[in-house]
Amino acid sequence: MKETQDISRLLRERGARVTPARLRVLALLRGAERGLSHHDVEKALDDGTPVDRVTLYRVLDWLVEQGLAHKVADEQRVFRFSAASTDGQPHQAHAHFVCDDCGKVFCLEDTPRAAPRLPAGFASTQVEFEVHGHCAACNVPVEAHR
Amino acid sequence: MKETQDISRLLRERGARVTPARLRVLALLRGAERGLSHHDVEKALDDGTPVDRVTLYRVLDWLVEQGLAHKVADEQRVFRFSAASTDGQPHQAHAHFVCDDCGKVFCLEDTPRAAPRLPAGFASTQVEFEVHGHCAACNVPVEAHR
DNA sequence: ATTGTATTTGCAACCGTGTTGCAATAGCAA
DNA sequence: TTGCTATTGCAACACGGTTGCAAATACAAT
Numbered sequence: 001m002k003e004t005q006d007i008s009r010l011l012r013e014r015g016a017r018v019t020p021a022r023l024r025v026l027a028l029l030r031g032a033e034r035g036l037s038h039h040d041v042e043k044a045l046d047d048g049t050p051v052d053r054v055t056l057y058r059v060l061d062w063l064v065e066q067g068l069a070h071k072v073a074d075e076q077r078v079f080r081f082s083a084a085s086t087d088g089q090p091h092q093a094h095a096h097f098v099c100d101d102c103g104k105v106f107c108l109e110d111t112p113r114a115a116p117r118l119p120a121g122f123a124s125t126q127v128e129f130e131v132h133g134h135c136a137a138c139n140v141p142v143e144a145h146r
Numbered sequence: 147m148k149e150t151q152d153i154s155r156l157l158r159e160r161g162a163r164v165t166p167a168r169l170r171v172l173a174l175l176r177g178a179e180r181g182l183s184h185h186d187v188e189k190a191l192d193d194g195t196p197v198d199r200v201t202l203y204r205v206l207d208w209l210v211e212q213g214l215a216h217k218v219a220d221e222q223r224v225f226r227f228s229a230a231s232t233d234g235q236p237h238q239a240h241a242h243f244v245c246d247d248c249g250k251v252f253c254l255e256d257t258p259r260a261a262p263r264l265p266a267g268f269a270s271t272q273v274e275f276e277v278h279g280h281c282a283a284c285n286v287p288v289e290a291h292r
Numbered sequence: 293a294t295t296g297t298a299t300t301t302g303c304a305a306c307c308g309t310g311t312t313g314c315a316a317t318a319g320c321a322a
Numbered sequence: 323t324t325g326c327t328a329t330t331g332c333a334a335c336a337c338g339g340t341t342g343c344a345a346a347t348a349c350a351a352t
Contacts, residue, residue: 016328016329017320017327017329018319018320019318019319019329019330022329037309039308051331052330052331052332053331053332054311054312054330054332054333055329055330057309057311059329073219073223075274077223077225078309079310097264097270108263108264117254118243118254118279119282121281121282121283122279122280122281122282123279124277125246125278126279127275127276128274128275128276129274129276130274130275130276131264131274133264133268134268135267135268136265136266136267136268137267163298163299163300164348164349165299165300165347165348168300183338197301197302198301198302199303199339200302200303201300201301203338203339204300204340205300223338224337224338225338225339
């Protein structure tokens with residue numbers, strides 16, 4: 001598989017050993033369309049040979065350390081990991097959609113980045129924009145009470 | 147003490163019982179110039195009659211529920227609480243400014259209500275807007291790196 | 293002041309996320 | 323194949339936060 005070759009190269013480039021755990025985790029993150037929590041990853045790797053909890057934490061942190069992944073705390077104060085774009089630039093500021101039914105977090109790409117006016121002397125370093133609601137999977141048209 | 151009277155009234159207005167824990171915690175938050183973690187509050191209340199861990203958690207969450215306090219996760223993913231401005235109205239959807247230096251939370255009133263476009267099937271119920279940065283007091287003009 | 297009762301409190305036990313120490317395993321170079 | 327060392331797996335821990343339930347108490351009604 002081309003993807004595996006690709007990832008192996010990335011790992012080896014960093015003078016690190018190519019292990020199944022690293023391969024599988026990075027491939028998973030790269031294929032994911034949203035940030036994955038440790039638990040998400042653990043579940044996703046559940047088929048096949050399971051990966052130890054601790055190893056997973058270490059692999060994830062290692063990927064971040066190597067610049068191959070991003071680590072961001074979500075609203076529930078749980079870290080979510082996503083593959084770094086290999087073409088360099090850091091994780092852009094963008095809005096998140098949080099489904100109040102299933103708890104999933106989605107990245108909204110086209111966000112109107114209108115920052116609110118700040119009082120004098122205030123400086124902003126980061127803007128968090130979070131939209132709460134019901135995602136497509138949970139949003140039953142007929143009656144959507146929770 | 148005037149402060150205590152004032153707080154008692156606020157609590158009673160909400161049809162709630164005026165208890166020492168609530169009185170002390172809210173007074174503390176109001177006097178604090180930065181967001182306090184559960185641990186901070188516990189420590190601060192350590193003199194006098196100590197308040198139970200769990201009670202403290204419940205009081206803090208109750209204050210937030212009543213719109214008397216704000217709850218925001220800090221950089222270390224620990225909740226920090228600060229007193230809400232008591233000029234009345236319920237905690238509307240509006241932006242918060244969180245100072246990453248002192249932990250204080252400010253309410254930004256004039257928020258551009260531009261909701262981002264959502265993917266098909268998604269429905270939003272609430273929008274949270276959080277701006278992180280340095281407040282006027284912490285924002286030293288000379289060197290503002292980071 | 294006394295009583296009744298619903299609200300709060302305190303305790304103990306628990307949960308989930310994340311971490312540490314250390315012995316066993318397994319990449320990879322020689 | 324062998325040997326070295328990075329990596330893994332296990333067990334145990336740390337810490338912030340939550341839950342269930344019985345005891346205490348604010349406050350309203352006598």
